[in-house]
Amino acid sequence: MLAKLQRWTRANPLMVMALAATAGILLTELGGLKPGPKWLTGGSAVFLAAAFFGKRPSLLLPGCALVFAFIHETRTDETFRHPLRVMLLGADKPLQATIQGSLLPDFDNTADGRAHALCKTSKIEIPAAGTVIEQEAILLVRLPKGVRFPGAGVFELRGGVYLPRASSNPGAFDAQEYALRNGRVARLDAEGLHRVHGRGEVLWCAFLEAAERCRRWISAQLTKDLEDDPETAAVIRAMALGVSAETDDEIEDAFRNSGTLHVFAVSGLHVGLLGVIALALMRQLGLRRGISLWVTVGLVFVYAFITGWRPSSARAALMVAVFMGAALADRESSLQNSLGAAALLLLGSDTHQLFMPGFQLSFGVLWISAIGSVPLLEKLMPFTQIDPFLPPQLANWRQRASSQARRWFAATLSVSTAAWLGSLPFILGHFQSVTPVAVIANCVLVPLSFLCLGATCLSLCAAALHLSGVQIIFNNVNWAMAKAMVASAAWFAGLPGANFHFKPDADLTNAPAIWRVLELPHGAAANHLRLGDRHWLFDVGDETSFRRVLRPYLHSSGINAVTGVFLSHNDADHVGGVEKVIAEFDRPRLFCSTQEPGAQDSALTTLRRLADSTSDGMLRRLRVDERLTLSDDPRFKAEARVLYPSRQVQNARGDDRAMVVMLHLGPWRVLWLSDAGWNAEKALSSSPADLRCDVLIRSQHELDREMSVEFLLKAAPRVIVCGSDARQPEVQLPDSLVQFARRQNIPLLDTWSDGSIELRLNQDDLRIHPAKTKPQVILTPRE
Template sequence: MTVILVLVAYTLITGLRTSSLRATIMATLLLSATLFDRRALSVNSLAAAALLILVCDTNQLFAPGFQFSFTLVFIIIVLAAPLQRWFDQFAQPDPFLPRLLWSLPVKCRAWCWHKFSVALGVILASWIGSLLFVAGYFHLFSPGSIVANFLAVPVAFAVLSLGLCSVLTALVSLKITALFNNANWFVAQMMLSVLHHSANLPNGYIYVENPHTLHPPKCELTILDLGEGGAAHVRAGRIDWLLDCGDDSHYNHTVLPYLRSRGINCLDGLLFTHGSARHIGAAVTTIGDFHPALLAESTLSDRSSTRRKLHQWLVQQRRGKGLYLRGDIIRLGDDVRMRVLYPPAGLKRTAAGDMALVLQLETGHTRALLMSASGFSTEQWLLENEPDLRSDILIKGQHSKDLSGTPNFLARVAPKMIVCGALGYGQPVSTLDAWEADATAQGITVFRQDKAGAVHIDIREEGYEARAFLGGQTFRSRAR
């Protein structure tokens, strides 16, 4: 009864978390069975704990913590004992040798291996039970967690024991309590060190993508919603390129979680369209996180301090980059390529956005024109110098000080759909509303990212399909 009261007190102190509440209810039922001389069944106790929690709050069924906690314990109950027995057999002495004839070294070896088998069985069962949720919710596959759990579980038990001792001695002696607290701090630091080194093991963890039932498209294009900034992910088979990366805030909150959710551990290419901090402010962090095989940008220089600092950092790291101008082609696959339309060599412009790389993605019979944050001057140059601008998809950001998406330019490109970036701070929304109305009147489907959020486009041999992350807007078309 004393143990039950202590567990209840601990659960209240920790804030009635699902995991501690589940453990307390299970322990209470198991201990109560002993008090009333009844057989204690772990699975029944687990089911009773789940039922009691759901009676109090049915929404817990959809909470990741509830799902993770109960599934994990169920897997441990079911798998731990069979795994332990399977491992235990490898160090057993000769089965025909009676136990009474075992020598002391044989007994010690068998006892140590049995304890090791019990621990390994629980650790493997917990790893298997957590695998689905860790991969599904966090997109992580972590073989290194087996080593981490094997080393950290005993240390975590010591942390819990020292914490309980500190609580129990608080009313007796503050000096003893301080001693337990200091010991607990030391053991906690030891556990953090174990976890840190386990996480840094080679291939200790990798990011994975949730499986898809449909046949993968020939090319995927995802335009992320970064407000005034920009970033787009291009996937062709197993080739992954990132076009711009946004500033630090948008990178950490949008770009990084998205790339992890797609199971990307390394980028094949990272391309910087121009030097705006809102487009490449997080370049150094992105390079450190994803180690792109190729860095690419324009040969033209601008006055961007962000770009200048990036170049200085690349020189310090002895990291090279590819330089692209009009006419160059970046091949992403057998039938997927990006053609550089702009800028030409020797171009003189003042604003960084007026020197941004303009790319035409071609795959099969489908074209996508990526304008970055180009404005009126870039569009006029393309109208005068590019004979074939026809593209099924137009992806345009917003120039900070200039017009874009002019009627003449849209007439030459003749897109079926446009993905339009959000306006900058202080720019009138009425202007974008009028522009959208004019484009819609021409039969063009417009995805406004201030309403649709990120837009994902699947390009297949027979056509392409676009889906907005917000609002449910979709567009399906057949290639020309």
């Protein structure tokens, strides 16, 4: 074994150095290397000098590790420890600033219809803090309304500077860390700007604008004669250019759930396939090998820039260039060495890429494919051969064609299997997802992607030559391939066991019940209750919240099916995502009050649609005092009892009909209030219902800005948990509630300041863990 390892290291020195660089970056990130930059520089110089002058090649590895540790330390100082970010971490609102720096266009961000740009700062003034920061930083700038990118130059900008809100929901995308890993320290909402002078990133800006014009031209040409099918046209743009904003969410989900999302959006696969197509065309044109390789490398980089120089396409372009560079230098190409060289170059330019899932998947998949696909193919070779008792010369054309088809399938299957095995640890670690169907799905969708990209290239060639008829033919071929890909992805995704989610440490806690209050914006709400292997949802947020928060949370928790969903009232911010829950989480039972949907609710509202469409008893209306058993565990009984609204409640406003539920979870009482406001609180206060609770969970009524003190005294909560959003006055915490909690010395937690909140309910104690604030709240059962 040791001899094999030594042979491998001698054959792949660049891959070994890339692994050493990775080790140095990880040690620095995790705090294993804490010396300052001078010690790292000196240590690396000593090791490298000993390696070169002492002829000790093995010392290159620690030297390489220290070099990349120094690079990562410097990169971290420029982003995570930048003075501006440190200042903003302590601010609860945007800080007014005057910033001077050069601008570059950012065509990928078009939020709220406003143009965006990247600003490389030279000076940041924050008058309120009396601070001037001259350390360079990259900011994402939202330009003033109606202002387009003003062109290259140095500008002075005024506005509020702030950090993207860090996610506190498990499994959700963290915009703040993602921005930092991409080198963007903060965001600026610009209120005004004026040009200081015309110098700046002139050439780079001109290049980016030219790439954007080219991207728009390609988009128009590829969808010519496809205007009557905008859905498929959007799929073609997504696969060719990475423009996925217009694509239907269900189509993207089909590719994701079949493990083939890499063929849907621009990725390293597309860059590699383009390289293969370009080489084939050069060969048909009779060009010499060297010229073909140079042209192919140039086309690959042009494609990467046209598609926005996304990290995936940039990585692939560099890999192709390194791999073909060996051939151009008349050296034998080694995929592992090429991967190592590309990794060293990429990490040398930005060590933060190591922590991006795309980087890990790109190199992990290709490395395992390079190592594992050949042994797998050797195992499958007997399946591909012609009858061993038949001399090859006597085989007829059918037998030879069958053998060739089996060889192609064996090669495709071996690469697909090796790639799936290589991606499995990363997919499981980042997304807690397993897609066994991807092994077969890729055997179908990758060839279709190759044909689709080939039709794209031929269509663009025809467009450049003004052959409109030929262009339309290839566009329709492309359309047919795209339709076949979408249908294939949907079919594979729908197979039993095609994908599931798994979290290795999901059952490490022995708490019989866990309640999670998720942090959602704009007054939306979603809660999850786990009771053993049963999972209940109490509101689900709207469709956007489902996609961005609830679904990633459930998947990251290893949840594939939901037992039931309580729907408080017919408000899209609370129940708008329930149809997605039904489709993706094994059609759970739905529960609402007898007053839903309201008599005046539109036919387009969620609960009205569900009431009209569900004929199999999926939607059940619960009356006041009705009890529902949530768990059969005799050691920890759990049931829900409806307290409000009664049949006498006939309010047109949904918040005034919000269902109120008392949950008995073992020895604990949890009162789920949802958006119920003043009317509900007064009705409950005058009712004979026992409102005493250990935890009160609420979100904010649409109009009622105060809470009934009478109701709070009757409920006598020991902890209050609220969903809120300080950015909008109508969903901020009511002053009466804050004052009551302060007077009664009751812990008041809200998702805006404390993040998502987890309640672990045991027989002997109840532990409440806020995601953003360290002190946890511990209760013991009432006597």
